[in-house]
Amino acid sequence: MGRPYYCYMLSFAFLGISLISCKTENENNNVQTNAQSTVWEVDFIDEFDTFNPNNWQDQRIWVNNETHCYVPNGEFGTREVSNGTLKLKVVKLNDKRSCDNFDKHGKQHPDTEYVAGRIASKNRKEFIKGKWTARLRLSSSGEPSMFPAWWLLGARNNEPPVEEPDENICWPITGSGEIDIFEHHGDHHKNRFTTGAIKSLEECDEGDWWTLRKDFPVTLTEYHEYSVEWEGADLMYRLDGKEIYRNVGQGDKYPEPMFAILNFAKITDSPMKSDEWVMEVDWVKHESRK
Template sequence: MLSILCSKKIWLIVSTSFLFTAPAFAGWEVQWIDKFDGDGVNWDNWTAQTKANYNNEVQCYTDDDFSDARNYDVSDGTLKIIARKKTQNCATLGGQQKTWTSGRLNSKDKQEFQYGRIESRIRFHNLEAGSWPAFWLLENRIAQQPNKGDNDFSHWPSAGSGEIDVWEWFSNQPSSYITNFFNTSGCGSEYRYTYPNGAQDVLDWHSYAMEWSVNKIDFFIDEHLVVSQDLRSCTQYQEPMFALLNVAMGGMLGGVIDPNLQQVTMEVDYIAHCKVTSINDEQYCNESTSVADDSSDDTGGDTSTPSNAGSSAGSSSIWMMISLLLMNTWRRRDGFSGRKG
């Protein structure tokens, strides 16, 4: 006979002879965060992906974070990725003529993640037609810049190069944003979240997040669950991924660009990766979340399941079963709670 009493701790009674106290529900701890506190891009975290040329887009991506016409501006505690109207022959694309410059950062080979929560706080500054900003992930064996030759020979969206979009917005359909999957394993599906106040909401700060475990991926805006995707039969997304932040112009989703548009800006407050830990009960993954140290009690592996440090081997399996049943309720928060302004 098993009885359960829920409060700040869960007491489990197995028959009449075995009593133990399970730990409080686990929280998050930061494994990596970029707060954009400096005066330029931290190239230890990022690569400017200057050789990207996809979807009939019209921008030339640069690594410029220093000139008067820079495409990356790190100042006042945020990153601004700025797309600028400028016709030029793009040297990194073999001299192709492009009509805009812009920025695309990825963390490949520098900051990569497997499971946990990946979150960024973002606002976009423009509603004019033609822009296509995104916060997304790719599997780390994709054959894209930077190419180290470390088995990164897979081509999108095959195994090793699948894509997950956490926030993808385009100004020609501005009242919603996309979460989506691209892979060859039939995993996940597109879901479009409609902003409560329509297009105007994209101009405000929002925290966009993805919680990733072996069996599912949940997407959030400001701690509000947007959609949950079942990965139990998925053969991809079982290896590290890296983050991307970019602003594309025109192309398949950007569409026709407003002829009067000269500049658009995507502003990023922070981007963070967190894992579940048993040493705190922090519910968020942001600039205020505790940062892991080498001695922290990190769960590792499938971070959807809180760890149960200190309990016996016999009780551990029971606690794992109970935590799996409850994990979808203890951490779900309704409504918006992201910072604004």
């Protein structure tokens, strides 16, 4: 990523081998490449041959002042599975329609001409730590209001759908913590994405969005693998298998089961230049240590 690398050799003469380990300066994060890789075992994978309700459910909620309405069952083409990929879309309609999305305080979303797709593995596929990866691409990037995302939330999150008695923890307190693997902020840049955890300030709805997150360049219209893994006490973020960022010491702050979310949001009032935006997902998987 344009940073200097520093390498050193580890020799094991009695085995007749040498290993090279490299590290790179990464501002306030001690990013490093391990000489030996962790061995992972896949315990969940969805390759989107169909939409599997045992893995995902539609999540209809109003958050972040989003200007669209999340609709169920792929209405208006907002959630489509075809040719082995999932397409989540923001779709511009010809007129405003009523929206039955509510925020966590019970306020209903105003009428809107935009609809979108959002799915979550909540109460379907939830895991403690491990490694989450998705292979995805966007149809375009850098348009104002774009906000596609691939991310995790603690399984005791109290936002809809609430299906279990223990889903009573307010974001981002432990039990409802957030880790953002991939976000694209079209209002601010093209062909860049943001990754990193939300730092909990230990109060309801009080989170630090900036301290633990960082932007990276990537060609968003091409497929890439975006992942996070718990490396000891750290959260390690990878792009196409290569470590790019690390939240040092933050991994132990997410001890709870977590579920995955994929969504395409529209977050400001800027008009869409096209009739739809698309995030295409080839597959999603979770792995645990062998």
